[in-house]
Amino acid sequence: DSLPFSFYNTRAQLVGFDIDLMMCLAEDLQVAIEFIPYESGYLLQQLENDHFDIAVSGITPNPRLLASTRILYSTSYLDTHMALVVPDHMRKQFSNINQHKNLKNVHIGVRKESNFAARISGLFPEFKVIELDSEADFFNHPEFHDKILLTSAEGGAAWTLLNPDYDVVTPFSAHQRAPLVIAVGGQDLMLEHFISTWIKLKQSD
Numbered sequence: 346d347s348l349p350f351s352f353y354n355t356r357a358q359l360v361g362f363d364i365d366l367m368m369c370l371a372e373d374l375q376v377a378i379e380f381i382p383y384e385s386g387y388l389l390q391q392l393e394n395d396h397f398d399i400a401v402s403g404i405t406p407n408p409r410l411l412a413s414t415r416i417l418y419s420t421s422y423l424d425t426h427m428a429l430v431v432p433d434h435m436r437k438q439f440s441n442i443n444q445h446k447n448l449k450n451v452h453i454g455v456r457k458e459s460n461f462a463a464r465i466s467g468l469f470p471e472f473k474v475i476e477l478d479s480e481a482d483f484f485n486h487p488e489f490h491d492k493i494l495l496t497s498a499e500g501g502a503a504w505t506l507l508n509p510d511y512d513v514v515t516p517f518s519a520h521q522r523a524p525l526v527i528a529v530g531g532q533d534l535m536l537e538h539f540i541s542t543w544i545k546l547k548q549s550d
Contacts, residue, residue: 346481348503350403350525363401363525366422370543384478385458392416392530399540400528403500405460417532420541421524422548425497427461428515429453430483430504432491439493442516445469452492454483460523461495468517469495484508497523 346352351361359380371378381397388400393415405425406418431439438448454475455462465474475492477483483494484504494501501513527544529537 346479347402348480348500348507350500351401361402362423363403367401369547370540373543385456386478388528389416392528395531398530398533398536400530403497404526404528405523406526415530415532417529417534417537419527419529419537420544421526422544423499423525424522425499425525426515426519427464427517427521427523428496428498428501428513430494430496430501430511430513432493433510433512435491435493436512436514440514440516445516446471448472453495454480454489454492455495456480461497464521465495480504484511 347361347363349361350363351359354360364380367378367380379397383391383396383400388404391397392400403425429439438444449471451469451472452475453465453469453472454477455465457476457478462476465472475489480494480496480500483489483492484507494504496504498513498515505511505513527540529540
Protein backbone atom coordinates (compact mmCIF):
# COMPACT_ATOMS: atom_id res chain seq x y z
CA ASP A 346 0.00 0.00 0.00
CA SER A 347 2.84 2.38 -0.85
CA LEU A 348 1.12 4.71 -3.32
CA PRO A 349 2.12 5.49 -6.03
CA PHE A 350 5.12 3.15 -5.93
CA SER A 351 3.51 -0.25 -5.26
CA PHE A 352 -0.12 -1.01 -4.50
CA TYR A 353 -3.07 -3.14 -5.53
CA ASN A 354 -5.57 -1.52 -7.88
CA THR A 355 -9.33 -2.14 -7.84
CA ARG A 356 -8.81 -5.29 -9.95
CA ALA A 357 -6.40 -6.69 -7.32
CA GLN A 358 -3.45 -6.22 -9.67
CA LEU A 359 -0.06 -5.20 -8.27
CA VAL A 360 0.83 -1.90 -9.96
CA GLY A 361 2.82 1.28 -9.42
CA PHE A 362 5.95 3.14 -10.49
CA ASP A 363 8.31 0.72 -8.74
CA ILE A 364 6.46 -2.30 -10.10
CA ASP A 365 6.84 -0.96 -13.65
CA LEU A 366 10.50 -0.28 -12.94
CA MET A 367 11.10 -3.86 -11.80
CA MET A 368 9.21 -5.30 -14.79
CA CYS A 369 11.50 -3.26 -17.02
CA LEU A 370 14.59 -4.51 -15.15
CA ALA A 371 13.48 -8.14 -15.47
CA GLU A 372 12.81 -7.68 -19.17
CA ASP A 373 16.27 -6.19 -19.75
CA LEU A 374 17.88 -9.03 -17.75
CA GLN A 375 15.71 -11.57 -19.59
CA VAL A 376 14.67 -13.25 -16.36
CA ALA A 377 11.37 -14.09 -14.68
CA ILE A 378 10.31 -11.92 -11.74
CA GLU A 379 8.52 -12.79 -8.51
CA PHE A 380 7.12 -10.13 -6.17
CA ILE A 381 7.28 -10.94 -2.45
CA PRO A 382 5.62 -8.68 0.16
CA TYR A 383 7.59 -7.42 3.15
CA GLU A 384 7.07 -5.18 6.17
CA SER A 385 9.49 -2.27 6.44
CA GLY A 386 10.53 -3.23 9.99
CA TYR A 387 11.72 -6.64 8.74
CA LEU A 388 13.33 -5.53 5.49
CA LEU A 389 16.92 -5.92 6.69
CA GLN A 390 16.24 -9.35 8.23
CA GLN A 391 14.48 -10.64 5.10
CA LEU A 392 17.29 -9.44 2.84
CA GLU A 393 19.81 -11.15 5.13
CA ASN A 394 17.79 -14.38 5.10
CA ASP A 395 17.69 -14.31 1.29
CA HIS A 396 13.89 -14.05 1.07
CA PHE A 397 14.52 -11.93 -2.02
CA ASP A 398 17.45 -10.46 -3.94
CA ILE A 399 16.41 -6.82 -4.05
CA ALA A 400 13.72 -4.65 -2.48
CA VAL A 401 11.73 -1.65 -3.72
CA SER A 402 8.60 0.30 -2.78
CA GLY A 403 9.48 3.92 -2.12
CA ILE A 404 12.57 3.02 -0.06
CA THR A 405 14.56 5.99 1.22
CA PRO A 406 17.87 5.38 3.01
CA ASN A 407 17.80 6.20 6.72
CA PRO A 408 20.76 6.45 9.14
CA ARG A 409 20.08 3.05 10.77
CA LEU A 410 20.05 1.16 7.49
CA LEU A 411 22.91 3.19 6.02
CA ALA A 412 25.05 2.16 9.01
CA SER A 413 24.35 -1.50 8.34
CA THR A 414 27.13 -3.43 6.63
CA ARG A 415 24.63 -6.05 5.49
CA ILE A 416 22.69 -4.04 2.93
CA LEU A 417 23.63 -2.07 -0.17
CA TYR A 418 21.76 0.74 -1.90
CA SER A 419 21.63 1.55 -5.58
CA THR A 420 21.98 5.06 -6.89
CA SER A 421 18.74 7.06 -6.63
CA TYR A 422 16.18 6.47 -9.37
CA LEU A 423 13.88 9.28 -8.23
CA ASP A 424 14.05 12.20 -5.79
CA THR A 425 10.89 12.81 -3.79
CA HIS A 426 10.00 16.14 -2.18
CA MET A 427 8.84 16.58 1.41
CA ALA A 428 5.25 17.74 1.85
CA LEU A 429 2.32 17.73 4.24
CA VAL A 430 -1.06 16.11 3.67
CA VAL A 431 -3.68 18.09 5.57
CA PRO A 432 -7.48 18.22 5.75
CA ASP A 433 -8.90 20.71 3.23
CA HIS A 434 -10.02 23.17 5.89
CA MET A 435 -6.50 23.32 7.40
CA ARG A 436 -4.69 24.05 4.14
CA LYS A 437 -4.00 27.74 4.83
CA GLN A 438 -2.71 27.02 8.34
CA PHE A 439 0.08 24.81 7.04
CA SER A 440 0.94 26.44 3.71
CA ASN A 441 3.48 28.81 5.27
CA ILE A 442 6.44 27.22 7.08
CA ASN A 443 6.96 30.38 9.14
CA GLN A 444 3.54 30.00 10.76
CA HIS A 445 4.10 26.43 11.95
CA LYS A 446 5.90 27.41 15.16
CA ASN A 447 2.82 29.35 16.27
CA LEU A 448 0.53 26.33 15.98
CA LYS A 449 -0.31 24.49 19.20
CA ASN A 450 -1.32 20.91 19.99
CA VAL A 451 -0.64 19.62 16.48
CA HIS A 452 -0.41 15.85 15.90
CA ILE A 453 1.64 14.80 12.89
CA GLY A 454 1.93 11.30 11.44
CA VAL A 455 4.99 9.93 9.64
CA ARG A 456 5.94 6.48 8.36
CA LYS A 457 8.39 4.71 10.69
CA GLU A 458 12.06 4.72 9.70
CA SER A 459 11.45 6.82 6.60
CA ASN A 460 13.98 9.46 5.59
CA PHE A 461 11.52 12.18 6.55
CA ALA A 462 10.93 10.61 10.00
CA ALA A 463 14.57 11.30 10.84
CA ARG A 464 14.05 15.03 10.17
CA ILE A 465 10.71 15.56 11.86
CA SER A 466 11.91 16.57 15.36
CA GLY A 467 14.14 19.29 13.91
CA LEU A 468 11.37 20.66 11.71
CA PHE A 469 8.51 20.44 14.21
CA PRO A 470 9.91 20.36 17.77
CA GLU A 471 6.53 21.37 19.24
CA PHE A 472 4.41 18.86 17.30
CA LYS A 473 3.38 15.49 18.73
CA VAL A 474 4.75 12.82 16.38
CA ILE A 475 2.77 9.65 15.62
CA GLU A 476 4.80 6.88 13.96
CA LEU A 477 2.87 4.86 11.39
CA ASP A 478 3.55 1.44 9.89
CA SER A 479 2.01 2.69 6.65
CA GLU A 480 0.54 5.89 5.27
CA ALA A 481 -2.64 3.85 4.71
CA ASP A 482 -3.10 3.78 8.51
CA PHE A 483 -3.42 7.56 8.51
CA PHE A 484 -6.41 7.49 6.18
CA ASN A 485 -8.02 4.25 7.36
CA HIS A 486 -8.30 4.93 11.09
CA PRO A 487 -10.77 7.51 12.45
CA GLU A 488 -8.41 8.64 15.25
CA PHE A 489 -6.22 10.38 12.65
CA HIS A 490 -9.09 12.57 11.44
CA ASP A 491 -8.09 16.26 11.59
CA LYS A 492 -4.42 15.37 11.99
CA ILE A 493 -1.66 15.93 9.43
CA LEU A 494 0.77 13.62 7.63
CA LEU A 495 4.41 14.24 6.71
CA THR A 496 5.22 12.40 3.49
CA SER A 497 6.42 13.04 -0.04
CA ALA A 498 4.54 15.32 -2.42
CA GLU A 499 4.54 12.45 -4.92
CA GLY A 500 3.04 9.95 -2.48
CA GLY A 501 0.73 12.51 -0.91
CA ALA A 502 -0.74 13.46 -4.29
CA ALA A 503 -1.67 9.82 -4.93
CA TRP A 504 -3.29 9.43 -1.50
CA THR A 505 -5.40 12.58 -1.96
CA LEU A 506 -6.87 11.14 -5.15
CA LEU A 507 -8.36 8.40 -2.97
CA ASN A 508 -9.11 10.78 -0.10
CA PRO A 509 -10.36 14.02 -1.70
CA ASP A 510 -11.06 15.66 1.69
CA TYR A 511 -7.28 16.13 2.01
CA ASP A 512 -4.80 18.37 0.21
CA VAL A 513 -1.05 18.36 -0.33
CA VAL A 514 0.85 21.46 0.78
CA THR A 515 4.55 22.06 0.12
CA PRO A 516 5.79 24.77 2.52
CA PHE A 517 9.36 23.45 2.55
CA SER A 518 12.39 24.51 0.56
CA ALA A 519 13.38 22.62 -2.59
CA HIS A 520 16.29 21.14 -0.62
CA GLN A 521 13.96 19.02 1.54
CA ARG A 522 14.11 15.95 -0.65
CA ALA A 523 14.67 12.22 -0.26
CA PRO A 524 16.13 9.81 -2.81
CA LEU A 525 14.37 6.58 -3.68
CA VAL A 526 16.70 3.60 -4.01
CA ILE A 527 16.75 -0.14 -4.61
CA ALA A 528 18.02 -2.18 -1.64
CA VAL A 529 20.36 -5.07 -2.41
CA GLY A 530 20.97 -7.91 0.05
CA GLY A 531 23.89 -10.18 0.71
CA GLN A 532 26.61 -7.59 0.11
CA ASP A 533 26.19 -8.33 -3.59
CA LEU A 534 28.44 -5.58 -4.97
CA MET A 535 28.19 -6.86 -8.53
CA LEU A 536 24.38 -6.72 -8.50
CA GLU A 537 24.35 -3.28 -6.84
CA HIS A 538 26.81 -1.93 -9.41
CA PHE A 539 24.79 -3.38 -12.29
CA ILE A 540 21.50 -1.90 -11.00
CA SER A 541 23.06 1.53 -10.38
CA THR A 542 24.51 1.60 -13.88
CA TRP A 543 21.20 0.38 -15.33
CA ILE A 544 19.34 3.20 -13.53
CA LYS A 545 21.71 5.81 -14.99
CA LEU A 546 21.19 4.38 -18.47
CA LYS A 547 17.41 4.41 -18.07
CA GLN A 548 17.42 7.99 -16.77
CA SER A 549 19.26 9.12 -19.89
CA ASP A 550 16.89 7.18 -22.17
